[in-house]
Amino acid sequence: MNLKPLFNQVIIKPIIEEVKTSGIILPETMNKQSNKGEVVALGEDCKSKIVVGDKVVFKKYLQAEIVNDCIILNENDILAVIL
Numbered sequence: 496m497n498l499k500p501l502f503n504q505v506i507i508k509p510i511i512e513e514v515k516t517s518g519i520i521l522p523e524t525m526n527k528q529s530n531k532g533e534v535v536a537l538g539e540d541c542k543s544k545i546v547v548g549d550k551v552v553f554k555k556y557l558q559a560e561i562v563n564d565c566i567i568l569n570e571n572d573i574l575a576v577i578l
Contacts, residue, residue: 498536498562498563498565499536500536500538500567501538501539502538502539502540503538503541503542503569503570503571504538504568504569504570505534505536505537505538505541505545505567505568505569505570505573506534506535506536506565507532507533507534507535507551507565507566507567507568508532508533508535508564508565508566509529509531509532509564509566510529510532510533510550511529512529512531530552530553530554530555531550531551531553531577532550532566533548533549533550533551534546534549535547535565537570541570542570543573545570545576549576549577550576550577551573551574551575551576552573552574552575552577553568553572553573553574554572554574557572559572
C-alpha cells in the first residue's frame with residue numbers, strides 16, 4: 496500500500512536496533528524499538544529542511560499512527576537529523 500502524507504505529516508520507517516551480546520543468541524522480540532528512523536515521505540506543507548531519505552531522531556512518546564510498519568507523525572515531533 497502506497498501512502499502520501501497530508502499537510503505537515505511525515506512518514507518514517509523505524510530503525511530496529513539489534514541487541515548485541517557476547518555470543519548469546521536472543522530472540523527477535525528482544526530487539527529494541529528505537530526512536531530513530533528513515534524519512535519515507537513528506538506532506539506538502541512541511542517547512543523544515545528534512546528530505547526523503549534522511550535518518551532522524553523523533554520523540555519517543557508521541558501520538559502517532561502506525562501503518563504497514565511505518566510511523567505517521569507530525570513534522571514537529573522530529574528532534575534531529577542524524578549526520
